[in-house]
Amino acid sequence: MPVHAHNGGAQTPPYQNARPGRCEPGGLTAHGPVADPVVTARALTKVFGRGESAVTALDAVDAHLARGRFTAIMGPSGSGKSTLMHCLAGLESPTSGSIVLDGEEISSMSRRRLTRLRRENIGFVFQAFNLVPSLTAEENITLPLDIARRKVDRDHFDRVVDAVGLRDRLSHRPAELSGGQVQRVACARALVGKPAVVFADEPTGNLDSQATRQVLGILRSSVDEFGQSVVMVTHEAEAAAWADTVLFLRDGHVVAEMNQPDQDRVLDALRDLAAQDGARFDGVGGPEPDEPASAGPGTGTREHR
Numbered sequence: 001m002p003v004h005a006h007n008g009g010a011q012t013p014p015y016q017n018a019r020p021g022r023c024e025p026g027g028l029t030a031h032g033p034v035a036d037p038v039v040t041a042r043a044l045t046k047v048f049g050r051g052e053s054a055v056t057a058l059d060a061v062d063a064h065l066a067r068g069r070f071t072a073i074m075g076p077s078g079s080g081k082s083t084l085m086h087c088l089a090g091l092e093s094p095t096s097g098s099i100v101l102d103g104e105e106i107s108s109m110s111r112r113r114l115t116r117l118r119r120e121n122i123g124f125v126f127q128a129f130n131l132v133p134s135l136t137a138e139e140n141i142t143l144p145l146d147i148a149r150r151k152v153d154r155d156h157f158d159r160v161v162d163a164v165g166l167r168d169r170l171s172h173r174p175a176e177l178s179g180g181q182v183q184r185v186a187c188a189r190a191l192v193g194k195p196a197v198v199f200a201d202e203p204t205g206n207l208d209s210q211a212t213r214q215v216l217g218i219l220r221s222s223v224d225e226f227g228q229s230v231v232m233v234t235h236e237a238e239a240a241a242w243a244d245t246v247l248f249l250r251d252g253h254v255v256a257e258m259n260q261p262d263q264d265r266v267l268d269a270l271r272d273l274a275a276q277d278g279a280r281f282d283g284v285g286g287p288e289p290d291e292p293a294s295a296g297p298g299t300g301t302r303e304h305r
Contacts, residue, residue: 027258027265027269028248028256028257028258028269028272028273029256029257029258029259030256030257031062031063031064031247031254031255031256031257032064033064034064034065034066035066036066036067036068037064037065037066037067037100038065038066038067038068038101038102038196038197038229039063039064039065039088039099039100039101039102039197039229039231040063040064040065040099040100041061041062041063041064041084041087041088041097041098041099041100042062042097042098043060043061043062043096043097043098044058044060044061044062044063044084044087044094044096044097044098044099044107045058045059045060045061045094045095045096045097046058046080046083046087046092046094046095047095056252057080057083057252058080058083058084058087058094058252059080059251059252059253060097060253061080061084061097061252061253061254062254063084063088063247063254065088065197065229065231066229066244066245067229068223068227068228068229069223069229069230069244069245070219070220070223070230070232070242070243070244070245071230071231071232071243071244071245071246071247072232072233072234072239072240072242072243072245072246072247072261073085073231073232073233073234073246073247073249074233074234074235074237074240074246074247074248074249074266074270075248075249075250076250076274079249079250079251079252080249080251080252081233081249082201082202082233084233084249085199085201085231085233086201087099087107088101088199088231089118089122089124089199090106090109090114090117090118090122091118093107094107101117101121101122101196101197102121102196102197104117104121116148119144119147119148119193120148120150120193120195121195121196121197122195122196122197122198122199123144123189123190123191123193123195123197123198123199124190124198124199124200124201125183125186125187125190125198125199125200125201125203125219126186126200126201126202126203127201127202127203127204127205127206128206129174129182129183129185129186129206130186131174131182131185131186131189132174133173133174133175134173135173135174136170136171136172136173137166137169137170137171137172137173137174137177137181137185138170138171140174140185140186140189141157141160141161141170141185141188141189141192142157142189142192143189144189144192144193145192145193148193150193152192153192153194156192156194157192159226160188160191160192161188163188163191163218163221163222163225164184164185164187164188164218165184165214166181166184166185166188169181169185178211179206179207179208179211180207180208180210180211180214180215183203183204183206183207183211183215184214184215184218186203187203187215187218187219187222191222191226191228195228196229197228197229197230197231198219198222198228198229198230198231199231199232200219200230200231200232200233201232201233202233202234202235203215203219203232203234204216204234204236204239212238212239216239216242217242219232219242220242223244230243237263237266237267237270238263240261240263240266241261241262241263241266243261244259244260245257245258245259245261246258246261246266246269248269248270248273250273255273256269256273
């Protein structure tokens, strides 16, 4: 799985493999339905808390994510971008609205059915890696399949392992791997089960620049070579530039999208959107203020971004 380069040796997403019908690079456009959605949300609302302390993280959001494409989600701190991803992936229950993932309505599913769907139809890549320290890289990669009692497709396993460059690290445990290698294990784990969609939540947030490019190259090539659908939350314009489409959120709404982005155009779009109401977008204008914490699934809390 190659990592592509452009002028000056910096690595950047390839567009020489553009599909028929893809528009030429342009500015921000209104977000709307797509021809072949892998995930669709309609009137999606998520409220944390009650009464005067209630926080509306998502406010009647409509979102349409195309199958076989790489979609990035960006927005200012508190815009609801991570909450949107968590709801779309079945990690958060919406307050109201509907979510259809790969043809199945998940917003009203029972917990048992939703757990099974996540195991079989969804891959996850998190900023914190979430590997099991006592297992080898190979055992971590196959763990979701083992839990689901699904047979490992060894041919596909080999293709994924070679694609992420881990052939000589399969017997190593996470503590024996670099941060970039650990995240590549997490990418392989997300891909090996052939999920309908891979959700990546700030997957490069804990990585150096070289490891960041490697992980983004893996996600990009999984779309181009495996036909994978990838949805990534990021605050980095450089990361968003690897996507086919960037969705921009503000105040719990999807306010615009950009097709075939590059880093400069993403930064310009963030500045333009921020200037409309003085909002500070991630990656624009300095460090972000702390975000309010929101209750996550199960125990503990998760901040919504």
